[in-house]
Amino acid sequence: DAKTTQPTSMDCAEGRAANLPCNHSTISGNEYVYWYRQIHSQGPQYIIHGLKNNETNEMASLIITEDRKSSTLILPHATLRDTAVYYCIVRGGSYNNNDMRFGAGTRLTVKP
Amino acid sequence: EAQVTQNPRYLITVTGKKLTVTCSQNMNHEYMSWYRQDPGLGLRQIYYSMNVEVTDKGDVPEGYKVSRKEKRNFPLILESPSPNQTSLYFCASRWNTEAFFGQGTRLTVV
Numbered sequence: 001d002a003k004t005t006q007p008t009s010m011d012c013a014e015g016r017a018a019n020l021p022c023n024h025s026t027i028s029g030n031e032y033v034y035w036y037r038q039i040h041s042q043g044p045q046y047i048i049h050g051l052k053n054n055e056t057n058e059m060a061s062l063i064i065t066e067d068r069k070s071s072t073l074i075l076p077h078a079t080l081r082d083t084a085v086y087y088c089i090v091r092g093g094s095y096n097n098n099d100m101r102f103g104a105g106t107r108l109t110v111k112p
Numbered sequence: 113e114a115q116v117t118q119n120p121r122y123l124i125t126v127t128g129k130k131l132t133v134t135c136s137q138n139m140n141h142e143y144m145s146w147y148r149q150d151p152g153l154g155l156r157q158i159y160y161s162m163n164v165e166v167t168d169k170g171d172v173p174e175g176y177k178v179s180r181k182e183k184r185n186f187p188l189i190l191e192s193p194s195p196n197q198t199s200l201y202f203c204a205s206r207w208n209t210e211a212f213f214g215q216g217t218r219l220t221v222v
Binding site: 032034036041042043044045046049098100101102103104105 | 147156168171214216
């Protein structure tokens with residue numbers, strides 16, 4: 001699986017958009033970008049994933065650059081409950097690909 | 113409700129006393145895995161299983177065993193726990209895309 005690079009920490013004001021970047025310059029053509037988050041010491045929670053098109057769901061938007069070497073997770077209106085560690089992971093799309101390797105992630109703190 | 117259930121949530125045990133942490137999922141997922149999480153080291157994979165009776169080592173398998181006799185269950189076994197296995201453990205399952213994680217088991221070995 002390709003390696004990812006994320007900032008160690010970020011702050012965001014409540015109600016503003018949180019933009020979390022991720023670099024994955026060695027991503028290969030069949031690898032997807034996944035985002036998970038972990039609130040305190042709970043189990044990681046899936047947020048969104050994409051291959052090359054931008055994706056949006058009820059939690060977030062995922063913007064992937066045209067060359068696919070980086071992506072940005074956008075939480076459009078961050079709340080205090082979005083304070084968590086956010087993990088960007090790259091994984092092959094086939095079922096029998098082994099599981100995700102979690103890096104250190106980005107610790108997002110949403111401030112009032 | 114789709115979920116991954118781990119038990120126990122908290123456990124304090126003594127060195128050398130065999131223990132099992134259970135993991136069960138109700139989504140008929142074929143893939144399951146175990147992670148441990150330690151401060152400064154993040155989430156590291158211990159073992160994974162692609163299907164019933166198919167298991168393989170992850171990045172940190174030493175001191176652990178697993179079994180996959182049926183699709184829904186994937187227990188983690190510590191035959192002779194040591195203090196360096198004090199950690200927060202997570203079980204996960206998935207089909208092809210998103211993974212579902214249990215709420216974690218905080219294990220302390222004294």
